[in-house]
Amino acid sequence: MTKRVLVTTAYLAPGGEVDRLLGAAGFETVFKQPGQELLDVVEDVDGIVAGTDAFTAKVIDAASRLRVIGRCGAGYDNIDIEAASRNGVAVTFTPGANRRSVAEHVLALMLNCARLIPQNIASVQAGGWEQRSGRELEGATLGIVGLGSIGKTVARMALALGMRVLAYDREPVAEPGVSSVSFEEVLRAADFLTLHIFLSESTRHLIDAEALRLMKPSAYLINTARGEVVDEDALADAILSGSLAGAALDVLREEPLPADSRLRGLDNVIVTAHIGAATVEARSRSSLMATRQVIDVLQGRTPENLVT
CATH class of the missing domain: 3.40.50.720 (NAD(P)-binding Rossmann-like Domain)
Known part of the structure; x- marks a missing residue:
């Protein structure tokens, strides 16, 4: 079965460098659409390239196949680390990219x-x-x-x-x-x-x-x-x-x-509207770093910047 990776980061889009990188690794990419609730899209995904959405215990518990959340950013306080650990979900982040x-x-x-x-x-x-x-x-x-x-x-x-x-x-x-x-x-x-x-x-x-x-x-x-x-x-x-x-x-x-x-x-x-990291360069570095971390976990390797 082809592994599926959900992308929730708002500035990433189909056909972009993250989509191409996941495709080259043999994964199917699914993009969260505006207005969609996380609970409606996490059930059948193996990995997530995550933005600022709130990954609560309820969301993580509902993702039965989930193995890794790669957070695009230097902070990960939007992710319930205890729930991730309890469910065996690896969490990574991208310090220094921005x-x-x-x-x-x-x-x-x-x-x-x-x-x-x-x-x-x-x-x-x-x-x-x-x-x-x-x-x-x-x-x-x-x-x-x-x-x-x-x-x-x-x-x-x-x-x-x-x-x-x-x-x-x-x-x-x-x-x-x-x-x-x-x-x-x-x-x-x-x-x-x-x-x-x-x-x-x-x-x-x-x-x-x-x-x-x-x-x-x-x-x-x-x-x-x-x-x-x-x-x-x-x-x-x-x-x-x-x-x-x-x-x-x-x-x-x-x-x-x-x-x-x-x-x-x-x-x-x-x-300002939380734009400190909102540059083309920082977003590219952060999203590609998080995507490689997701790929590493799903391919059985230890990723960089592992939180849990």
Whole structure:
């Protein structure tokens, strides 16, 4: 029987490089269609090239033939790892595939904050011609929480711009030009604080009211990691009270941003639609890596970046 691989990643399509790679390996490719529920399409597949869909215990339990989920991305908190392990389903992910794209997005967000670009664009479109003073990045302090592959790439870009770079990581990592400091120190010193950590029980709401109180009133928070690592209510309080200059968020507690979010409409809060890794290059690297991992498992080999 020909093995079937389901592709749920929204930006992948029939005839593309993932489809061709699976076909060359002798597998049948099935693409999840917009509006389809996972429960309706997982029952008779052997592998999944997965996007951001929620692979709950109910979904995994319903997939009786499933042997592997290859997650296109650096995080896998949308997959119930315990349920996968219980069902003998291997889970893989693609760390590092999107590090350049995410790091460049962090730089773009930081520049937008520093030079008040969104506010200036809005003013010009409304008929104004304001010339508010921003600030240069050279000489500013960048604080990084999480010095993994993305954090390191951000650090190198910031150093090239003449920034002072401090980093906090639970397991201190040596990186040329970067000073390793405590969590409290990085909060207090940062002009821009960027987050690059996985979501876990220990990191959920790591940036809470207490953490935000330690930051400078002139500082900006940048989050391209996971929305839940920031307490959004505490963030809204800090910005509205003037105890934080602003924030740039590519990830949110709930996506899309709810209409009644307290962050909506604040001119010193930039929100992008989780596009940090949304480049042609990063998506190609990530999807091909995940597909090769799926193929490895289905052909009896041990894949790279195995979670369980």
